Structure formats: C-alpha cells, structure tokens
Amino acid sequence: MTGTTYAVLGLLAVQPWSTYELTRQMERTLGRVWPRAQSRLYEEPKKLVALGFATAAEESTGRRLRTVYSITDAGRGALAHWLREPGDGPVLEFEQLVKLGFAEHGTKDDALRTIAAAHRWAEQQNTENLAVAVRYAAGDGPFQYRAAQGMLAGAFFTEFYAMVARWSDWAAGQVASWPDDPAQAVADPAALAEIARRADWASPPTPEA
CATH class of the missing domain: 1.10.287 (Helix Hairpins)
Known part of the structure; x- marks a missing residue:
C-alpha cells in the first residue's frame, strides 16, 4: 500500500468508479497535490481488489463493458487506519x-x-x-x-x-x-x-x- 493506493481508496469511499473515472477524478481533485502517471493509477484498483479492500463488477454501457470498483468494509477500515497518521509535508519541485x-x-x-x-x-x-x-x-x-x-x-x-x-x-x-x-x-x-x-x-x- 502506497500513498497513491490510499488516495484511490479514498476516492472509492466517496462512490464507486470505473478505472477511467478514477483517473479523471484523481486528476481533478488530487492532481495538484498528488500528481501521478495514469499508467500507475490503472493498476491501483486491481491492487485494492487483491487486498480485499475493493470489489470489481462488470457493467455494460451501451455495447461496451466496464469494470466498476467499490470499497469494502475492510477498505474503509484500512482508510481510517491510514488517516490516523499525519503524513509527510509538501515536496516542492520548481x-x-x-x-x-x-x-x-x-x-x-x-x-x-x-x-x-x-x-x-x-x-x-x-x-x-x-x-x-x-x-x-x-x-x-x-x-x-x-x-x-x-x-x-x-x-x-x-x-x-x-x-x-x-x-x-x-x-x-x-x-x-x-x-x-x-x-x-x-x-x-x-x-x-x-x-x-x-x-x-x-x-x-x-x-x-
């Protein structure tokens, strides 16, 4: 579990998302404080599923299928545990x-x-x-x-x-x-x-x- 993994878990705590929606939300809401390459973000939901912190379900949108990820009770517990630690201060790149x-x-x-x-x-x-x-x-x-x-x-x-x-x-x-x-x-x-x-x-x- 990295900071990026927990950030994705936090977004899943807001509502279920597809991987594409997660990357868009990450860019819109956290991109200024936690910029990460999209290629990395696409792997994080799968990691959460493997850990039991999220579930994956197939949904159809028109003629296409997409995978939607939802947080589990164990995931909410892991997120709460992570939030107990204050974390590191900002790193400036200028x-x-x-x-x-x-x-x-x-x-x-x-x-x-x-x-x-x-x-x-x-x-x-x-x-x-x-x-x-x-x-x-x-x-x-x-x-x-x-x-x-x-x-x-x-x-x-x-x-x-x-x-x-x-x-x-x-x-x-x-x-x-x-x-x-x-x-x-x-x-x-x-x-x-x-x-x-x-x-x-x-x-x-x-x-x-």
Whole structure:
C-alpha cells in the first residue's frame, strides 16, 4: 500500500468508479497535490481488489463493458487506519527557481523571462481555481456535500498561487536593479533583513520584561 493506493481508496469511499473515472477524478481533485502517471493509477484498483479492500463488477454501457470498483468494509477500515497518521509535508519541485539559482551563468533578460513565466503560471493555475471556488461558494460545486473537506485544499492553493504571483513581482523588481551581468549582482541588504524578519514568523514571542 502506497500513498497513491490510499488516495484511490479514498476516492472509492466517496462512490464507486470505473478505472477511467478514477483517473479523471484523481486528476481533478488530487492532481495538484498528488500528481501521478495514469499508467500507475490503472493498476491501483486491481491492487485494492487483491487486498480485499475493493470489489470489481462488470457493467455494460451501451455495447461496451466496464469494470466498476467499490470499497469494502475492510477498505474503509484500512482508510481510517491510514488517516490516523499525519503524513509527510509538501515536496516542492520548481524548475524556474532552480534556474534562477544559477542566474549568474545566464543573462539578466534570461532571469526576467523566467520570473515572468512563473507569474503567468500562477495566473493560469488560478483561473480554474477561481472558477471552482466560485461554484462552491454558490453551492453548486461537484460533490458539494464534501465542500468542508475540499475547501481546505482550495484555501491552500488560493494562497499558494497568490504567493507565487507576489513573489514573482518582488523577484522581478530585484532583478531589474541588477547590472547587465548577473554575476555582478549584489544582494540588497534591506531585502535580506526583511527576509530574515519574515522567516521569524514561527518563533515564540519574547516575554515582556
């Protein structure tokens, strides 16, 4: 049982799905936090059946047959057991930030284009995020009865996309002040001090004298 297996089991706890429907739902609901290749997802329901955590039934849709998977009581128990553990924190993969980390080997324009691309990414990602948020706020989202659970991820991504946009605006301002040769750039002492101040958000308050 991997995290992907449990994610598929969680979707089966919502309702029965065919393998195709599972991959679509995985992409729509969990793809932003747990991206996995479709080829892997097609094997997970079979694994759950072998473990006794799901059942498979053949259904006809017109002239075609499809396999629909449903969770079992044992599967619900396994899902509940998995949920007792808090899990791992997020893992960030950000190619544009990697490129900026070696900006002195390119040009100033290279860095500015990379930052602009990051801002466009945030805007593009938030377009669908906004549309979904508006639907749920109006009471018309998919599986609206699960909105209390879904809004936790929705709030995270709303803040995440906004953070990337804000950061890219700030980074563009920093790089704009660089000399033409990025290898000659010098960090702004005030900006370094501000980063240190903001990084101190989790420190306990200093007792009053």
